[in-house]
Amino acid sequence: xxxxxxxxxxxxxVSSDAPGPGRARRRQSLxxxxxxxxxxxPATVIILxxxxxxxxxxxxxxxxxxxxxxxxxWVGGQNYADLVTDxxxxxxVLNTAGFTILFVPASVLLGLFLAVALNRRIHWIGFYRxxxxxxxxxxxxxTGILSTYLFSPQFGLxxxxxxxxxxxxxxxxxxxxxxxLVIAIMSLWGSAAFTTVIYLAALQDVPTDxxxxxxxxxxxxxxxxxxxxxxxxxxxxxxxGIWQTIQAIQLFDLVYTTTRGGPLGATTTIVFFLYDKxxxxxxxxxxxxxxxxxxxxxxxxxxGVVVFQRRRGTEAF
Amino acid sequence: MATVIDRVSQTGRxxxxxxxxxxxxxxxxLSGWHFVLLPVxxxxxxxxxxxxxxxxxxxxxxxxxxxxxxxxxxxxxxYVKLFAETDILLWLRNTVIVAATAIVSxxxxxxxxxxxxxxxxxxGRNVGFIVILATIMIPTQLLMIPxxxxxxxxxxxxxxxxxxxPWLATAFGIFLMRQFFLSLPSxxxxxxxxxxxxxxxxxxxxxxxxARPALATLAIFTLLGAWNDLVWPLIAIxxxxxxxxxxxxxxxxxxxxxxxxxxxxxxxxxxxxLILFFLFAQRQFIATMTFSGLKG
Numbered sequence: 001x002x003x004x005x006x007x008x009x010x011x012x013x014v015s016s017d018a019p020g021p022g023r024a025r026r027r028q029s030l031x032x033x034x035x036x037x038x039x040x041x042p043a044t045v046i047i048l049x050x051x052x053x054x055x056x057x058x059x060x061x062x063x064x065x066x067x068x069x070x071x072x073x074w075v076g077g078q079n080y081a082d083l084v085t086d087x088x089x090x091x092x093v094l095n096t097a098g099f100t101i102l103f104v105p106a107s108v109l110l111g112l113f114l115a116v117a118l119n120r121r122i123h124w125i126g127f128y129r130x131x132x133x134x135x136x137x138x139x140x141x142x143t144g145i146l147s148t149y150l151f152s153p154q155f156g157l158x159x160x161x162x163x164x165x166x167x168x169x170x171x172x173x174x175x176x177x178x179x180x181l182v183i184a185i186m187s188l189w190g191s192a193a194f195t196t197v198i199y200l201a202a203l204q205d206v207p208t209d210x211x212x213x214x215x216x217x218x219x220x221x222x223x224x225x226x227x228x229x230x231x232x233x234x235x236x237x238x239x240x241g242i243w244q245t246i247q248a249i250q251l252f253d254l255v256y257t258t259t260r261g262g263p264l265g266a267t268t269t270i271v272f273f274l275y276d277k278x279x280x281x282x283x284x285x286x287x288x289x290x291x292x293x294x295x296x297x298x299x300x301x302x303x304g305v306v307v308f309q310r311r312r313g314t315e316a317f
Numbered sequence: 318m319a320t321v322i323d324r325v326s327q328t329g330r331x332x333x334x335x336x337x338x339x340x341x342x343x344x345x346x347l348s349g350w351h352f353v354l355l356p357v358x359x360x361x362x363x364x365x366x367x368x369x370x371x372x373x374x375x376x377x378x379x380x381x382x383x384x385x386x387x388x389x390x391x392x393x394x395x396y397v398k399l400f401a402e403t404d405i406l407l408w409l410r411n412t413v414i415v416a417a418t419a420i421v422s423x424x425x426x427x428x429x430x431x432x433x434x435x436x437x438x439x440x441g442r443n444v445g446f447i448v449i450l451a452t453i454m455i456p457t458q459l460l461m462i463p464x465x466x467x468x469x470x471x472x473x474x475x476x477x478x479x480x481x482x483p484w485l486a487t488a489f490g491i492f493l494m495r496q497f498f499l500s501l502p503s504x505x506x507x508x509x510x511x512x513x514x515x516x517x518x519x520x521x522x523x524x525x526x527x528a529r530p531a532l533a534t535l536a537i538f539t540l541l542g543a544w545n546d547l548v549w550p551l552i553a554i555x556x557x558x559x560x561x562x563x564x565x566x567x568x569x570x571x572x573x574x575x576x577x578x579x580x581x582x583x584x585x586x587x588x589x590x591l592i593l594f595f596l597f598a599q600r601q602f603i604a605t606m607t608f609s610g611l612k613g
Contacts, residue, residue: 118354141587279552
């Protein structure tokens with residue numbers, strides 16, 4: 001992220017050697033500093049107190065063994081070493097990876113497809129747009145209840161539709177092989193608005209003369225899209241991909257409100273694992289270590305994608 | 318990321334806007350896209366339709382096999398039971414308090430800080446802003462454990478304060494407001510300075526009234542986040558009197574396992590305010606979406 005500085009008249013704190021005006025200017029810079037900090041201090045203190053400070057504390061905790069009551073003991077890298085051999089954590093990583101592989105490409109493609117579909121002036125377009133965007137406001141708790149009901153094996157609408165079509169009934173959230181799929185579908189429902197809006201904005205930025213030129217050269221709609229429009233969208237695709245990947249790696253809410261990690265641990269994600277370890281088993285140190293592994297993975301994915309894209313010459317960041 | 322966000326937020330208004338004018342002849346022809354968009358739109362609405370219909374269904378009918386999508390007759394029994402048997406109104410009140418406090422606090426603190434970082438010159442400004450930006454990268458999951466311990470030490474757990482404090486100011490809000498203030502021409506402020514206004518007067522009398530679009534975005538971002546937050550209240554609040562709506566309805570499935578008309582009625586109460594607000598202020602919501610991926 002580029003942090004651009006505003007053109008300033010004077011660099012603060014730069015005092016000249018001239019004795020008289022130097023002191024006056026130093027005083028002036030002190031006054032401006034006080035004014036400046038009084039604008040930014042309240043919010044800055046809250047944010048630093050509730051993010052930088054806990055983040056550092058979590059790092060210290062990750063090298064300790066602590067249940068919150070007794071004296072914490074220093075265990076060095078033991079928590080991290082335990083994570084490597086913890087089969088439950090391994091499963092949580094696999095489940096999270098499975099969800100990410102299921103969710104991210106689907107969400108990018110769905111957003112792209114809906115944006116292309118909505119990017120035209122036809123009747124009822126306002127209705128279509130509203131219908132697709134409104135699930136964005138649904139909370140995880142609400143989506144969880146709807147998922148449980150719609151995908152209920154006994155009385156869910158989805159199985160009813162299958163019954164009418166003479167297709168076999170499914171276990172959905174009760175089936176270890178399908179539970180993650182249901183969570184992915186409902187996550188798509190809730191997040192399609194975001195990816196669609198981002199792509200819609202980007203589509204409207206594609207220069208029309210590029211498209212017209214391709215048409216004149218005899219390209220059909222399909223060719224025009226994939227050869228001209230799609231490459232133009234590359235930075236946005238990287239941005240959406242990274243964003244959705246971060247969301248996917250941090251999946252928790254919808255798991256909590258549907259399966260609570262089940263059935264048979266099939267939907268226990270990394271965050272669910274750390275929630276369980278920290279707030280049920282009261283292993284604060286171990287949970288913090290898992291949180292830091294999660295943070296590291298998030299950073300690595302982001303950096304990895306950005307570096308990869310830079311090499312290929314498209315820049316999103 | 319700033320490049321993409323800036324580009325996208327510029328065009329956000331066009332996305333939100335209704336298609337202007339347009340070619341009449343093309344509009345009259347039935348577009349093939351209707352055959353794609355209509356089923357997709359219906360599919361996206363089905364969960365909400367199901368929620369509304371089930372909330373007005375007789376409880377017994379929902380346990381039939383298979384239950385009808387449209388109830389044989391409409392009843393408000395689910396709502397009557399909801400208000401009689403649960404503390405939903407208390408939870409609604411709690412959520413409104415949390416969200417309102419968060420919105421007011423964010424508008425005040427983030428616009429002050431955003432303006433400070435955008436326009437004022439002071440020692441440590443750039444470092445301060447970079448550190449704040451960096452906190453956006455820190456996942457909330459990393460902060461849960463120490464924040465829980467911290468709040469326990471401060472005696473904040475199990476009260477509404479636990480839900481409010483993390484939402485008093487957001488790094489995203491500061492970033493948003495700073496970007497907005499940077500985009501304002503500085504001539505107005507200079508004119509104010511010439512007229513003898515000090516920094517505070519310039520901010521409150523000249524700049525803040527101009528910031529309404531950005532403040533609307535910030536308010537919606539905060540509203541969505543604070544209203545829908547689940548994981549933090551789940552950890553920090555164990556006391557049913559301080560439950561938020563989300564926490565309350567998340568516990569429904571255990572407590573009222575088979576009473577689906579009650580559960581869905583609760584779901585309607587928790588979701589309808591935001592849906593109505595979305596329909597009412599769709600443009601601002603879309604502008605907010607383009608600026609952030611706040612869902613999660």
